[in-house]
Amino acid sequence: MNERNDDWIDRQLREDANRPLEDAGFSAAVMSRLPARTSPYPWLRASLVLGSTALGGLLAAFLAPVGPLVVDGFRELFNFRGFTPGMSAMIAMTVVLAVSGYVLATED
Amino acid sequence: MPLAPVASDAELIFKVIERDDRYAFEELVRRHQSQVRTVLRRLTKGDMALADDLAQETFVLAWRNLAHFRFEARFSTWLYRIAFNAWQSDARKRREVLLDADDDMPAFEIAAPEPGVDAASRIDLERALATLSDGERAAISACYYADLSHEEAAEALGLPLGTVKTHILRAKAKLKARLTAKREDT
Secondary structure, X not given: OOHHHHHHHHHHHHHHHHOOOOOOOHHHHHHHHOXXXXXXXXXXXXXXXXXXXHHXXXXXXXXXXXXXXXXXXXXXXXXXXXXXXXXXXXXXXXXXXXXXXHHHHHOO | OOOOOOOOHHHHHHHHHHHOOHHHHHHHHHHHHHHHHHHHHHHOOOOHHHHHHHHHHHHHHHHHHHHHOOOOOOHHHXXXXXXXXXXXXXXXXXXXXXXXXXXXXXXXXXXXXXXXXXXXXXXXXXXXXXXXXXXXXXXXXXXXXXXXXXXXXXXXXXXXXXXXXXXXXXXXXXXXXXXXXXXXXX
């Protein structure tokens, strides 16, 4: 390549590339469009919420004066013998946790 | 409060990631907007409104994904990759972009140049660039306007290295022919 062949094309392209464009409100327009930034660790918040919910549920089941209903629910869940009130409570809690997890995982 | 202009890109990026610092990100936008918009103007054959829309989309995507920036490449190179993807995605919505194809697409109507000494030669160049095929224009935009190496351009555009080099050679030959003819006409 020499000046008479390609160099003047190179130079013209580089000059065009280096010509600055006025901002003219562009940066402000970008800043107005920025969404709230998502956490780089979205699983952390989901884990904390789900973990504390599960822990709270278990503590409530064993410490609160609710009788043997929830404890029985655990046992009946593993020895399925038809739906019982305890098992229904356990399934309901599982569904609530699953839905919470889904919402947290897909939340922008 | 605006940041001191001496902060490097890396320092600004850390501030955005660690403190969610919007002033730092605004400084990054101000610093890189000119080149990103210029690259996109060339890619869109001079369609300034579309180019600015895509440039805004590029910076919004950069904001969303800044935590994934690994400092393995220049920040500008990372931005250009996002810009090329935004352009290709938009172009696919409009029609199929054939980066390997050799066809000459109809040129977008170039806006009138701003007054200046080299305005005429600039508008000639813009018109000549707009007559290149998508692949040739993308390769020229990547290597000259985004200042990427041939290897970086191949990666950013998703093309084989040999294809990028071929596009560059053909594009320059076409530009030379068109601009030489234009010079001889005047």
